[in-house]
Structures are given as structure tokens and as C-alpha cells.
Amino acid sequence: MTSTLDPIREATRLLDEAWAGAESGAALSRTQLLAVNEAIGRLKRAADAVHAEVAARIARESRHELGPASLAKQQGYRNAAQLIATTTGASTGEALRLVTVGEATAPRTNLIGEALPAKFPALQETLSAGRVGAAAAGMIVAFLDRMIPKVGRDAAAEAERLLVGLAPGLSADEVRRAITRTEAHLDPDGVAPREDALRAQAGLSMFERGGMLHVNATLDPARAASVKTAIEGFVSAGFAAKHESDDPGSDRRTVAQIQADALVHLAEHGLTCLKNQTLNGATVVVRVNAADLEAGTGSGRIDGIEQPVGIDTVRRMAGGGSVIRWTCGQEGEILNWGRNRRLFSRTQRLALTERDGGCAFCGLPPSMTKAHHIEWWARDLGTTDLANGVLLCETCHHLVHDNGWVIRIDGVGIRAKVWFLPPPGTGAPPRLGGRARTERIA
Template structure:
């Protein structure tokens, strides 16, 4: 007979085995540190599942209509959330989300006591198995609840299964990004109203205090994209200049943090706007908006801005296209225009656009395309690698060095922009070299 506690007990046994005979964390080897960290993650996720179930029961026993018989009130708390927050040290908001996860994944009954299906069975199964934790489950459950009136239960059930399939191994921020993109696919008509709501919240405030000017900007996706691209372009140019030994401010930049360089970027942009002097100090920064050609023509669907998580409506895409350029790009079945073989060493702009469509930015860590470079998987000189899409990958500078310096391999499955990028860890990291999915396919459903 299985018990709710079985996965939790198994996770505890895994932790005990990973810890070994060490007296404290300081006595753990590198290999054991990694194993213990993984075991702790599983233990936390399975504990979240148990706690969510308990939270749902606490809420049931503390419902308002019970009055003084409410369990929370009998224990000296106003409500269930306060009881959980006080006993766990979590915030009230986190406690409320835990209750909602428990209620959405717990067995249900109707008014006459008959059993009803679990509201979100795929989330329950993944949570109970320790594949996702309460944070990811909470984000997914809140999203699914919002979508039921708009998309219907059948489509929401499909989205639930898809999200549960993508979520294991993702951070909380990555799960939120995945949900944001899923919402655009599930409810494309809701993108424009959401964009209007965000635009209405946009604001810039300025005040002086202690000799410093404080600038705080909150910008919607369409207007935030060029600001982000320009600032990141300036930072990228500064690092490139320092790396190439041509930085006139090397003495200063060696000591500047990224946030300080970003402050210099903002000043530079303001000075440029005041003087209207043409310059090339933004390292070719460009705002890239991706949209299906048919959607652009028909005025339907939505667009995605490189480096911005929130999708934008088709009207916004058209306005942005009117102020810039539109690149139409069609590939043959074999992607022939994206393959240069040994004829060219450097990847072309079209190839970079295709790689950005496939990888979404750094294929390893997810940084936006503007801070990445196209790298040959099989090296150009050493391995006589080809300048083809199947031999290219977008990587930021840090991940490029991490992969090459530590013996990671990269594998591309499929062809063209719908191919999947896999990273194979070295045996020192994983003796089985289990491939890890990268690129857009890690957080998005790629048709």
C-alpha cells in the first residue's frame, strides 16, 4: 500500500546516501556536494507536495463558515495562510500560493460526497513525484485557472500537460517565462489588451538625493526593447574594446561593475540625443521582432521581441516594422541558403537570425541574442567545421568558455530553425553523459 509520505521518505534516503559519513557540509567532496544538492532539491520538491496536500486540508478545516470552530482560529491565527506562514517562516503570499496548489491538486468531492476528478491531475502527478516544486506548481496552477474561461478546459488540459513536461529542471524564472509564451499561444487575442495594460503602467520618475540623480524607469515591452538593446549594446562594446586592448578608459573599466557601465550607457545615450552625433558605440545593437509573415499580412497573432519575455500584439509589430526594416526569409527543405560549408568562415547575419530563432539567445544559459556570438560546434580550423546552421550555436562569452574549457559537447537533432540543441556534460559531471536540452525548446513548445 502506497502512502503520500513514500516519495518523501525515499528522497530522505537518497539524501542520507549522498551525504555519506561526513560530519558537516564542509567535509563533503565536490562530487558529494553535487549529489547532496540534487538530493536536497528532490527532498524539497517532495516535501512541497506533502505540504500542499496538508495546506489544502488545513484550509478545509479553517474555512470561514466554521466560525469559532475554524482550526486556524483555534490555534490563534486569523486564517490558514497566517498559520502556515508563521510555522514555516514563509511570507503570507507564499502560504496562500501553497494552499491554492493544494486545493488545485487534491482529491475533490461534490456536495453529496461523491468523488470528483482532481482539478489539475498532471500537476498533481508531477508534484507528488518530486519533478516540480510548489513554486513551479503555483505559477502553472494560477495560469491554468486564468485560462479556463478564455480557452476552455480541453485546451487548458493540453497546456497543463505541456507545461508539466517542460517545467522539470527549470528555475522559477524560467517557468514564468514558459508560461508567458504559452499564454500568448493559448490566448493570442489577449496579447494586445495585456500590452495596453502594461503600456498604461509605464513611467519614469526622477529625483535628487544626497547629490545623486535617481532615475527609475518602468517600460512596456515595445518601448523597453530599444532601451534595453541600446544599453546592452553599449556594455557589449565596452567589453569588446577592453578585450581587444582598444579601450580608452581601460583603467576605469577594469574597476567598473556591469551596473556602473550601464549607468555610463544611459549617460552616453542622453548625450548622443542632445548632440545628434552619429556614432558606432553601441556594438551594432538592433531590436529584432519575430513574427509569422502571414500574421503580419493578415493582422493576426503576435510577435516576439528578442530579449523581451512578454509577447506584443500584431499592431505593435506593424508600428515597429514601420520604423525599421522587414526581413523576409524563406528556407528550402534542406536549409540551403543557411549553409555555406567551407566557403565562409564567419556566420552571416541571416544565419545569426536563424540561430536566434532556433536558440532564442544563448542556447546554454538563455541570455538574449544581443549578448551572444555564433560559434562553430566543430571548430573551423582544428576540425575543419562548416559554416552551416547545423554546425552553429549561439553562446554568450561565459558559456562559450565554460563549454570548451570543461569538455562539454554539443549535439544538434533535426534540421533548420526547428532543430533541438543538446549539451552533453563531461564524464566528470555526469558519468552517463545524459544530454541536457538547450535553446528555445527548453522553455517553449516548438512546432
Template sequence: MSSSLAPLLEAVALVQDSWADAQGGGDLSRAQLIAVNDAIGLLRRTTDAVHAEVAAGLAHESRRELGPESLAKQQGFRSSAQLIATTTGTSTGDAARLVKLGEATAPRTNLLGEVLPAKFPVVRDAMCRGRIAAAAADAIVTFLDRMILKVGRVVAAQAEGLLVEKAAGLSLDEVRKLITRTEAHLDPDGVAPREEELRARTSLTMFLRDGMLHLNGAFAPDKAAPLLAAVHGYVSAEFAAKREGRDPAAPDADRRTVARIQADALVHLAEHALGCESTESLNGATVVVRVDLADLVDGTGYGLIDGIEQPVSIGTVRRMAADGGVIPWVCRDGSEILDWGREKRLFTPAQRLALRERDGGCAFCGLPPEMTKAHHIRWWARDAGPTDLSNGVLLCETCHHLVHDNGWDIRIEGIGVRAKVWILPPPHVDPKRTPRLGGRARTELVA
């Protein structure tokens, strides 16, 4: 327990220090808000580590074979999960997951009473140091438990180290995306079976109530891709119309929420299918499927659809490539010119596709490619920046203004579509200007 308590005590002290200036009821400054929030984040992560270890101890002292001597039963609870849930105000499901995480990361003993390392020591160390939270650790542990049977303990241990290293600083949604892509990399033969399972769960229900049509749907990756591309394209076009002041047909457009605009997009698609031949309002929406050339030729491996987390099988890649409105992005050297220097000001379609491959969407916040534009890092007019991949980046409108108006910098490391995008915060955000990984490489082990 001491290995977890020291960082916890340090985190408590950090919260106390960061909150000290707020005593007396005064409002926090922006710098104080950030400092307190960072300190609370560290405190929660280190508390998670201690609580997971305590949860494992409670479960051990409440195991079924103890009968009436069970600690939980002595306290008036059916199980350790119920005891934890009641104490913390969480669900029994969350408490059970905490117990499972504690058991996977706590030191073990063999039948002789000898102490053994934790099942997942790298996850344990990261939790104790406050680098990852319990939810992220639980997602990683659950994934590794499943993969050990398929790839063996050595490969699983390597994956553990890589996942923990990448997961620090990511949101839980980003960690889940990282795990999804890692699973496809470690077990490419399992992509097709998982894909079939998702197809079997594809559904759309519709019913009328209170004068409105209600929709509830779930779509497999290949079915979701064109739907997402079209809806995102429509939303992007609507935002562009509002910025340019050319939307007289929709007087309430400035007050519509994104959810409302997405609903309008579905209506537009239905109207288009019933007779409209124009596709301009979809803002050039395109489905891009990425696949390695060798995998495409040999029929092995898997492909990735831009904007979709779940990888798809090679069979699905081939079928989608035969459909209209889909661009297959084959990862190989080609003859297309991707660097134009100062000869062209606007990025070409081929360059934008290459940026989609490298950045995966907005390199800063991760919005899908349909809601981004290609921007010069060094401005064309002011800085004489070339129209090359090394000087280009995909950014949504909000992040574009954030970068240019608030002193953020972008650096490209490497060449071509496998280069990495690094985001450098301004000094008032981070005096050390520590680079933050952006683009597709942020949530993929193989970038």
C-alpha cells in the same frame, strides 16, 4: 497523502546517503556538493507537494462556516494562512498561495461525498514525483485557472500537460517566460489588450538625493526593446574592450560591476542624443521583431521581440518595423543563402539573424543576443567545420569558454531556424551525458 509521502521518504533517504560521506566535519568534494544539492532540491520539491496537500486540509478544517470549531482558531490563529505562515516562517501571502495550490491539486469530493480527480491532476502528479516545485506549480495553476474561461477545459488540459513537461528542470523565471509565451499562443487576441495595459503602466521617475540622480522606471515591451538592445550592446562592447586591452580612457573599467557599466550606458546614450553621431560603442545593437508572414499580412496573431518576454500585437510589429534600427524577421522561406560550407569563415549578418531566431540569445545560459557571438560547433581550422547554421550556435563569452574548455558538446537537431539545440554535458558532470535542451526551444511550446 500516501501518493506524496513515498517520494518524500525516498528523497529523505537520498539526502541521508549523499550526506553520509561528509560526517565528521570534513569538507565536501565537488561531486559530493553536486549530489547533496541535487538531493536537497528533490527533497524540497517533494516536501512542497506534501505541504500543499496539508495546507489544503488545514484550510478545509478552518473554513469560516465552522465558527469556533475552526482548527486555526482553536490553535489561536485567525486563518489557516496565518497558522501556516507562523509555523513555517513565511508570509501570509505565501501561505495563502500554498493553500490555493493545495486546493487546486488535491482530490475533491462532490455533494454526495464521492471522490473526484484533482482539478489539475498533471500538476499534482508532477509535484508528488518531485519534478516541479510549489512556486512553478502555483504559476502554472494560476495561469490555467485564468485560461479555462477563454479556451475551455479541453485546451487548458492539453496546455497543462505540455507546460508540466517543459517546466521540469527549468528555473522559476524560465517557467514564467514559458507561461507568457504559451498564453500568447493560446490567446492571440488577448495580446493587444495586455499590451495596452503594460503601456498604461510605463513610467520613469527621477529625483536627486545625496548628490546623485535616482531613476525608477517600467517600460512596455516596444519601449523596452530599443533600450535593452542599446544598453546590452554597450555592455558587450565594454567587455570586448577589456578583453582586447583597448580601453585606455577607462582605467577603472576592470573593476566596474555590470550595474555600473549599465549606468554608464545610459549616460552614453544621453550624450549621444545631445550631439554624438557615432554608434560604434553600441556594438551593432539591433532590435529584432519576429512575426509569422501570414499574421503580418492578415493583421492577426502576435509578434516577439528578441530579449523581451511579453509578446506584442501585430499593430505594434508594423509600427516598430517602420522605425529605424529595427529588423523585422518574417518567418518564411527566402532567397538568402544561409549555408556557406567552407567558402566563408565568418558567419554573415543573415546567418547571425537566423541564429538569433533559432537560439534567442546564448543557447547555453540565455543571455540576450547582443551579448553573444556566432561560433562554429566544429571548429573551422581544427575540425574543418563549415560556416552553416547546422554548425553554428550563439554563445556568450563565458559559455563559449565553458563549452571549449570543459568538454561540453553541442548538437543541432533539425534544419534551419526551427532546429533545436541540445547541450551534452561531459562525463564528469553526467556519466550518461543526458542532452539538455538549449536555445529558444527551452522556454517555448512552439519552437
């Protein structure tokens, strides 16, 4: 008579046989290592099958309608998933997956007590035989549950047989890819709507912490292809150069470090490409005292980045770009700038960035701002001077002008302070803007 535990017993026997003669894993031969690894994999898959069956039964004995008689609550847990996760050291997600797989592969009964096959019988057979583990089974169950309402039970059953035939011997990532391709074949009309949904989820966030810029991106397949291909190409070129080098050990960067270098390389190329008109004139600007740059002392600041950089880094960055010098008077005013023009010059914009640090109202980085006249050029006949200019992002530009804020500049030059005076009657206090809001300006 067969038992649910027979696959576990057989896997344990194979593990004992493979381990024979060795006191520890360090003493295993290469042949034994492979045999032990295979036996452990078989044991884990067999244990997953038994655990899924037990988890489903625990969930049934812990269902909500039992109230205080729930098995989980009697043991001091809110639900079956918490009981399983806590007692096995798994995550709640892993416990829920076990329950889901167990329920999808357990025998069923109808309303009059007649026995019915499992919801997914082909998967149940493969799982019980120890040919797939809980991770792969969980992905297959989720996929089939999603597809039944779309394509019907017959088509889903065909997909089930296909996937359980492919899954043994595949990693979880490979099973996921097989499911994705099966879904595209099974529901071709659903590909475009899924693309739209994925595109709507795309996004990128950036924040500074601990002196590092953290970049988190989620991209839909079509746009991800360009990013992934470019970064992988950079990595491949790096490995090829390392292989051809006389000293292959000289480059000790990890793949993650090379990928980071690839992102920097692509950004630098975009900023310096003369044909690129999509970045709104964005330029990396590093600010440093000329005497410090020549003497190799002090530090510099990069527009839009909080963390200061050392003088060696400033020199290295200057070597790849150009150095623009300006002369300040005793009050910090720029002595040499363009006049008789409506648009602020590049030198004036750099001076405004030195004073305002970015959007003078909300603090967005300089690359996301434009230089605006405080007294309008056309309406107020305002001049294109530093004292009549301010850096604002598009949102704050409309907010300030549309809501009646008044901008006042106290002082002259790059050490002046920018004040935003609220509309009359609001009771709000004047707001200090620019760098002076967060920095002590000498």
C-alpha cells in the same frame, strides 16, 4: 502501500548517500557537491508537495464560516495564510501560493460525496512525484485559472499537459517564459489587448535621496526592447573591451554599475546629438564661480539636482562641454545680454535659471520650463529683459495667468526675488518663488 511522505523519504535517503563520509559541506568533493545539490532540490520539491497538501487542509479547517472554531483563529491567527507564514518563516504571499496549489491539486468530491479527480490532475501527479516545486506549480495554476474562461477546459487541459512536461528541470524564470509563450499560442487574439493593458501600466519615476537619483521604470515590451537592447549592448561592449585589454583586472565594475553607466551614456548621447530635436533644447547646466573653477576650490550646482558636486566633478563635466561666462554688476545684474528680440536668449535663460532655479512657482527643474514675459510682449509691450522674465512650467504658466496671479520682481539681476501675488479676494498670502524660497540668497 504508498504514502504521501514516500518522496520525502526517498529524497532524504539520496541526500544521506551523497553526503556520506563528509563532516561538513566544506569537505564535499565536486562530485558530492553536485549530488547533494540535486538531492536537496529533490527534497525541497517533495516537501513543497506535502506542504501544499497540508496548507490546503489547514485553509479548509480555517474557513471563515467556521467562526471561532476556525483552526487558524484557535491558534491566534487571522487566517490560514498568516498561520502558515508565521510558523514556517515564509511570506504571506508564499503561504497563499501553497494554499492555492494545494487546493488545485487536491482530490475533490461532488455534491453527493462522490470522489472526483483533482482540478489539475496532470500537475497533481507531477507535483506529488517531486518533479516540480511550489513556485512553478503556483505559476501554472494561476495561468490555467486565467485561461479556462477564455479558451475552455479542454484547451486548458492540453496546456496543462504541455507545461508539466516542460517544467521539470527548469528554473522558475524559465517556467514563466514557457507560460508566456504558451499563452500567446493558446490565446493569440488576446496578445494585442494584453499589450494595450501593459502599455497603460508603463511609467517612470525619479526622486533624490541620500545624494543619489533613483530611477524606477516600468516599460511595456515594445518600448522596453529598445532600452534593454541598448543597455545590454553597452554591457557587452564593456566586457569585450575588458577581455581584449592587457590588464583584464583593471575594470572592476559590476554588471549593475556598467548598466548605470549605459543609461548615463545614452542620455548624454541624446542631449548632445545634433540631429535630435525631441528634447526641447534641454541642456545639462553646471553652475560654479569662475574663480573657484580656476583655483580648484569650492563646489558647483547642477540645474535640477539637489546634491552639490565637488570642483573636480565640475571640471570633468566642463571638459566634456563648453564654459559660458557672464559678468555681473554689483547688484548681481547681467551686464552683457541680447536686446531688441522677442525670445529670451540662451544667456538670459541661464541667468533666469540662476535666479529662479527652475519653475519659479512649483520648483520643477529648468529642463521642464520656458522663459515667459511677465508683462506680455504683444499685449503689454513688455521688454525681453531679465526683470520682465520668469521661468515657469506649462502648468504653472496657465495657472498664474488664467487665475489672475501677479508676478513681482524685487531687486535686480540673479539675486532678485520673485513674488507671486494671489488674486484679490482669495485671502491667500503672497508666495515667495524661485531659489529664494528654499535657499538663502546672498
